[in-house]
Amino acid sequence: MSESHALAPAEQTLAERDTHLSEDAWALILEATPATTRRAYRDDWNRFTRWCATQERTPLPATAETLAQYATSLAMDGKAPATIGRAMAAIAKAHEAAGHPVDRRGAREVLRGYRKRYAKAGGKTKRAPALTLTALRAMVATLDPDTLVGVRDRAVIVLGFAMGARRSELAALDLTDLEPHAEGIQVTVRISKTDKDGAGRIVAVPYGSNLATCPVRAVEQWRTALAHHGRESGPLFLRIDRHGRLGHVATGKGSPDGRITGETVAAIIRRAAVAAGLDAASAFSGHSLRRGFATAAYAAPDADLVRIARHGGWKEGSAALFGYLEEVDRWRKNPAAGIGL
Incomplete structure (x- = not known):
């Protein structure tokens, strides 16, 4: 085709x-x-x-x-x-x-x-490991806050986790899709895999309690870096080549506006996981953020399944989402745990 x-x-x-x-x-x-x-x-x-x-x-x-x-x-x-x-x-x-x-x-x-x-025959469906908060903190700790790459990668990882975003959604964000709010930032996701009609959704991202992993502060730091390089419109997340050039695109490769791709998001996560020495680090991908958000949000005391689904853009009754939540309920609501064995 x-x-x-x-x-x-x-x-x-x-x-x-x-x-x-x-x-x-x-x-x-x-x-x-x-x-x-x-x-x-x-x-x-x-x-x-x-x-x-x-x-x-x-x-x-x-x-x-x-x-x-x-x-x-x-x-x-x-x-x-x-x-x-x-x-x-x-x-x-x-x-x-x-x-x-x-x-x-x-x-x-x-x-x-x-x-x-x-x-x-023992074949298993390959799944990206869910990113835990402990793993997230370990990954962020490996990033150099004094470099463009370190600032960008931190923003990609913590914003993606806080939104429960798909890697394609992160890559598609523009600076104009972010709106400051007293409680954090509102992010407009204009295009999504399950949004066939392009209606879009607004994701509220609150301030975090941990300075190192606060998505709002991470994005603010990245936007400040972009402004310093004269970038106040266009893609939120840009390519950075090995020479440290922001948004530089080799002839015939990548989007002409310098936007990162979904594959870049996956590479950022995998690279940070390897640097943090996480188990099965090479298996981590962009989807690890999404799975990690779902399981962490559902494990919280006041978990609201409907709000989790709307926040991450899952369809009502999503089999994928329920599969993630089963990982939490497998032990938290184990039917064999209270029968007196």
């Missing part, structure tokens, strides 16, 4: 025009899917089309048998069930955009059987 579509020329017949979309229409369709997901889907689609070429099968429209066979091929290659599921979603998205129906029933059955085999 390509971000650019070779469409028929404008001087087509009226009948032909009824079956084609303009470049503007394709662009809006593509923007309905988050950029990170779009890139992953594009890679999945390209792998599928290459496989179809070697197997002499038609990728678009693909038959149910082709999808089932491709899912089987990925399983035989030892791919994780989640990887296969995403590949099927990418193929379905390509068919939807092109106006073709797609039958994934056979592929779903293949995947269902493979999940059981994968589990029996």
